Amino acid sequence: MKKIRDERLILKNLQNTRIAYLIQTVGILGILGYDLVTKGLDGMRENPLWLAFMITTVISAYLSMSISADHENNKKSPKKSLSISLFVLVIISTIVGFFVTFTEGFTIIDGVIMGGILFICGLVPLIYIYYLRTKRQDENFVE
Known part of the structure; x- marks a missing residue:
């Protein structure tokens, strides 16, 4: 597989990744919301998706911090x-x-x-x- 060198294609690829991440996050929140309604707060936190959602959120926040520090x-x-x-x-x-x-x-x-x-x-x-x-x-x- 060749590495993409065209900046337009790189930007499009990043936008596609962002859209996929957004859809994935909405899906995880939907599943966790369903668990919250049916099983309560403890049942929702027992779901392994809760851990995956928390880890992804923390990593996303730290990555955003590095970008904002460069932008200041x-x-x-x-x-x-x-x-x-x-x-x-x-x-x-x-x-x-x-x-x-x-x-x-x-x-x-x-x-x-x-x-x-x-x-x-x-x-x-x-x-x-x-x-x-x-x-x-x-x-x-x-x-």
Whole structure:
């Protein structure tokens, strides 16, 4: 099989892949929606399609982050953006942990665990986007 060199054909192939991905995602959501209605939330999450959908969504989000980091204007310092994002993440995690402690049936330890999980889940994308921004800044500085 020959590699495609024509840019129009490459773009068309990417558009076809995007359409196929969209149709696949709608199909998976339809199946998961049916499981949600018939079996409830636990039944839906037991379906292996749930795991495939979550993995695909996370990978798609990370790939989109790399494109958006390349598209940004590099007027802002990556360190400043990281520190602002970390501050907002700490505030949100603290507020969520605080309100979890006041929810009936939960303790302070549950609030700390929930806030900590939220912080870690938010920290991973922040560090990744910081890495992408510094990498792009270093590449622009060399040129």
